[in-house]
Amino acid sequence: MKQITSLFIRPMQRLAILVLMLALPLIVFADDVSNNLDLSVDAVAEVMPLVQGGPNGSTQLYVVPRNGDGKNGCNLTGGSSLVISVNSSNTSAATVSPASITLTSCGDTPTLTIVPVGLGSTTISASQVSNNTGGTFNLAPVTFTVNVAPPPNTPPSISVTGVTGGVSYEIGSVPTAVCAVVDAEDGNITFPATLTALTGPLASFGLGTQTASCSYTDGGGLTASAAETYGIVDTIAPSIAFVNTTPAANGNGWNNSDVTVNWSCSDSGSGAVAASISQTLSSEGANQSATGTCEDHAGNLASDTQSGINIDKTAPAVAVTGVTNGASYILGSVPAAGCSTTDALSGVAATASLSLSGGPVGSVTAACSGATDNADNASASSTATYSVIYSWSGFLKPVDNLPTLNQAKAGSAIPVKFSLAGNQGLSIFMAGYPASQKINCDSAAAVDTIEETVNAGSSSLSYDATADQYNYVWKTDKAWGGTCRQLTVRLIDGTTYSAIFKFTK
Template identity: 40%
Template sequence: MRTLRITAIAAGVSVALAGGMGIAHADNIQDTIADVGAGVTLVAGSPTAGNAAIRLIGNSSGGDVDPNCNIDPGEAPLRLDIVTPAGVTANPDPLEITGCGTEFPVSFTASSTAESGTVTVAILSGPAGNGSYKNEVSIPITVTQPVPSNTKPTVAVTGVLDGATYEIGAVPSAACQVTDTEDGNGTTAAVISGTLSHGLGQQTATCDYTDAGGLHADTATAVYTIVDTGAPTISHSLSPSGGPNANGWYKQGVTVTFDCSDSGSGIASCLADGESGTSKVLSEGANQSVTGTATDWAGNTATDTASGINIDTTAPSVALSGGPAAGGSYYYGSAPAAPTCIASDALSGLDGSCVVSGGGTAVGTHSYTATATDLAGNENSATSSYSVLPWDLRGFYSPVNTGGVWNTVKGGATVPLKFEVFAASELTSTTAITGFTVKGVACPGASAPTDDVEFVTTGGTSLRYDSTAGQFIQNWQTPKRAGACYAVTMTTQDGSSLTANFLLK
């Protein structure tokens, strides 16, 4: 028996021949037509062919006189029809086998609509010699769909530039621009990395992209720096908030407080001169100033100065000069003249003159007060008190009695009113006497003490000082009204007085 064997060879793969030459023993030679090797894989629509081979292997059988191969030299070839699955084309087809033991190649291509299946052969015609054939050709054909073409995508960082510097608060948004021929272009967000301190520092925008076919674009990065070049702002306020007085002075300590802000990296410090905080308290001094400094986290600074601050918390010094001695006592009419004022202020100066108020000449206790005010509004005063003593009145002397005694005298008679006035020393001028008053009063009851006036005279009624007797004398001519009662009062300039009661008969 002769075997026709077909060898299937994948494209680009070398397949060794299988089998050897048989020994002829009979006239009837049966060959086997067979394929050798694995199947063929084709890509639909691809011009690339897959290759196989078919060979005829001779067998001796039954003592055939043609012991080796059905195809003898000079005979016609064995013509085979290559039967393929739908859409698969064989070349050559038909295939001519011209001898045994030789591989006759066949290539296969698949159309875009080709289907997988099995290749077989059919004998179209054989050589003139006798013999039969056993057809063992069965070549598996696998048709695959073409792998779509895929171009490597690209990706680029947009929005920010590599090596660029951006102001804080004005950093563009970083994005990834994808260019992909097959999957389409697009934009995605960039991955931002890098640690910032107070919004400042270096950041990296990274873009990665893998397309639907698994191709990864080269990573794109952009490293940029965020800075703060803007200066902070600073302002100040003063407490008390009402400001200085009309003269430009405060009379209490002033607190200067600074307020700082920064729209970029923020405020790192806001300090008043020489302080660890935002405020500084000023005490006394003229034309003082305080400077505050604002520093942001980028090191930018700004300053603000509160100037021209005048503070005087000390009251002026003030004293009385001259005038009554403090705690002194003076008889009416002998108190010294009003004192003057002495004042000074070492810082802001006096606001106007020192003013003296108070005092008095009337009998009683009095005081003088000196008041001074400085330009800051501080006020100080000095006070001195003294007493004005009443005069010492003595009398009325005989023939008139006082002390609640009723003097009886004949109506129409003249009564001498005798008295003395002392102010440390005796006063002799009639100007010391303000006057005399006579007032009708109710007569006393029977139990009231009475005393007849022992001596009367009809002399003149004018007031005089009798230097011989050392006393004042005022003759009072009584009314001619028997049974009437009167109170006669002498008053001196200091307001002191002597009173005597009279009952006319």
Template identity: 35%
Template sequence: MRARSALAATAAAVTVFASATSALADTITNRIDTTVDAVAETMPILVGGTGSTVLAVVPTKGDNKNGCNLTGKTTLVVDVASADTSIATVTPSRVTFDSCGDTPTLTVKALKVGSSAITLKEYTNDTGRTFEYAPATFDVNVVAPGGANTPPSVGITGPSDGASYAKGAVPAATCVVADAEDGASSFPAALSAITGPYASDGIGTQTASCSYTDHGTPGLTASGSVTYSIVDNSAPVITSDLTPVHPDGLNGWYRSDVKLTWNVADTESPGSVLKDGCVDQTITSDQAETAYSCSATSAGGSAGPVSVSIKRDATAPTVAFESASGTAGLAGWYVSPVTATFAVTDATSGPAEPLVSASSPAGVEGTNVSIASPEASDVAGNTTPPGAASQSFKIDLNAPTLTYAGATGTAGNNGWFTSAVTTAYTVNDSVSGPAQPTVTASSGAAEGSGVVIPSPAASDVAGNVTPAGVDSRSFKIDLTPPTVAFDSSLGGSYYFGKVPAQPNCVASDSVSGVASCQITGYSSAVGFHTVTATATDVAGNTSTTSMDYTVLAWTMSGFFQPVDMGTVVNTVKAGSTVPLKFRMYSGPTEITDTAAVKSFRVASMPCGVTAPTDDVEITSTGGTVLRFDTTGDQFIQNWQTPKTTGCYKATMTALDGSTISALFKLK
């Protein structure tokens, strides 16, 4: 093989590819003028000549980061050096990368014949990631100018250095040789094995290499290569299967066991797939909505997270009495239909309606009216049948009834009452019972021929009320006695014979009317008298009024001589006539009319020996006759005594009842 000859290169390239031990680091590569040297792994340069290559960063999606490690806010600084600066130098000695788009140029200057290695070393790195530098090392061969043999040049067509190609779409790599002595030629490039963590799936880094040694003496060799990436451009596909496929409840809820199976596929790089989550599930217990997720990465990228939410509720809700509404009466009774409200609870999906209600049957009443809970459901569609809960109520829908039991009061005449009337009613209620067994109403102070007494209000134990007036009764009531008076006044003292006439009774009554008006107690006889006027109305009420007066007796004087008065017994011959002389006065007025003498009577009596006696010295002739002697200004009653002996009492009685008496013994 010929030795290498010096070559003036107008352009050179450096290609850096990831090694098996650093596959996860981003790689520093170059963009080379492929007409000189695509990789610049060996750069032939004539003494005094220069060569150049362009550096670049190739992201490898490794180092636990997709994309470039340089974000635009981070910097990578690399030192560049020649192993033997007496043979070749490289400038600049330090390059900076701020982004993956930076392409700094390295210039190599040949000083003398020989070989020197150009290497890259990290100076500073604030990305927190790693980079691969070793592949950037290349050799510089410096040859003497002026020889008969000129170095060949090798180029590569097809793939571009640093480019990425989808799996199955990499262009064919061909080596193209230009040599002044040998002419042009081409041949297929040698392909390296694919390297990288997913090489088994045909994903990773591959190098197409070309090397040509010309036929001169010594033979000069030129080589080149391009490194490119074979990538998976499709991310994993995540799907899931649910059994049952669709929820068997409402609103997305399952009411049976649910099985979740994850499926993750990547046809391009199945070996690169990494799953996060993606755990198959079998849900057999009630649960609130729970999200299960699956994420996956592959050489083609990442997918997900994909979430599947499953909610399961196979338990029917519970029902419990909550409250009741209706018209509340007394003593725990309702006086209207009752609506019972039941609370619906469900620990998982929740009740479809938090409250359900049911009403008592129409018209049903009693001490134990049961209301059953209606059907209740939860959001998932589970149902609790009717009657799961019930509540009993005391319901009385109807007011009590009244039965007239009669009236009480002071009965007067002609169907009238002379006192307030009280009506009584029996209260009947077949459900809760009457609050009072009987109720009464009174006419109070009302009176008249048609006093209406409304029936009283009545209530039952539940509080239903029968209003007043449903069974009213009418009565004739006269509470006021009639007025009564005399049409003339009578009072004081009057002498007998001068008493005024009996007064008349005057009465009135504005309600039932006057039935009678009577005067009692009137007398012209001597003594104390009370005259009373009594009025009675049609109803039987009575009123009275009275006047007191006194009838004075006349004043009696006599018998005068020859008759002795007192206990003296006058002795007179039987059959003789004795003059009985006396006077009468009506007050200061002397009475002279013989008609004022009511009677003259003589009665026999036992003769006693102890009484004093006195003979009558003067007797008169003639029979028993009464006269007023104007001469003597006195009455003279000539008494013709009986012709039989014995004792007698002679008495004169005046019209006013006054008397004078004398005792006689006939011999």
């Protein structure tokens, strides 16, 4: 029975083998197109690991001939070609290039470049575009998977840009401090630096030392910091501008009081110490100058000088000329009074005017007033008071002048004669004069008898133009017999003249 079975089986095996052998020529073996990520050509997709932001990946395609698909050996012969397209299923993860490849020989090994774009996975595969080889191609081995992973976290680097440590910058021109971050994983960014408060004695005026600091922590928790310390200075002088002088000069360009010169100060840096300054000139003088100096809080100075300032506080000097204060002048020989006006500084603007009061005989006052100088100083009046008197040559005969004692009979009328160098009118006596008064008789005095008397009922005054003589008839009193008297003549020019008499009974 075993033998029968064996005999039966063997023919069946032989039949199966025959059938299999007859069927083998009918199976088609296409040429394979594969990547070279590994050494096997199979349907299992290889994996290409890449890193986001890292280097690109690459693989080469190659053709593996598989005889029996209509052509023996390589299908790519005789000028035939195979055109395939290469695609990425997820271009946000990775892209592939070139997108189209033409194969003309089984020795062709075109390179695919895979660029990692973002985190994720994608499948790179190929599809046939055209084929004129007469054979077939298996493109499945081209397929592979690309996994894009995040890069390993590296520490960021950070620097302060815009400012340089140790450098001093002019106030108002300090560069903007910026933090510059370089991070392989998170990317490069910039942002404003954090500024510390100014330090130093002039910090309140915007000057001193300042630090710009930067700090950054990346997505992986790594931190980098940087700082730069610099100075802010003010080396530019402030601005000074002349404002005015007070009070303003008059039309002649002169002042007669203290002059204050005013300036304004400004500074765009640390600021001016004072918004305005002034200088006061109090001394007299022509073409004087004043200098103002503005200062900023950094100690920078700016000056301005104003000249041509004229100050005259002294009034013109005025004097009466021609006559002398307290002097006496004979009528008809009085010098002409006048005024002199001088000014040693600004000069005379208006001379003094003369005015006379009193006279024509007696006390006369010459006054000079109204003088001004070019600084508008007005002078005080200058006066000179003098006397104008009649020309007096003494009593004429029959009266003798002092110290002679004239002797006459009491009750007689004595002609008292004198000359005033011309007819001065009959109002020549001061009121109440001539007048007489009793005096003691001097026994030692020389005595001269009055040689001439007149008949008169009372005293009177007359003028004799021919003789140029005044004749005052003095009517004496009989009761004066045995006494001595002094006759006093006081003229309206203020002069007084006397003669003494001894009366007999």
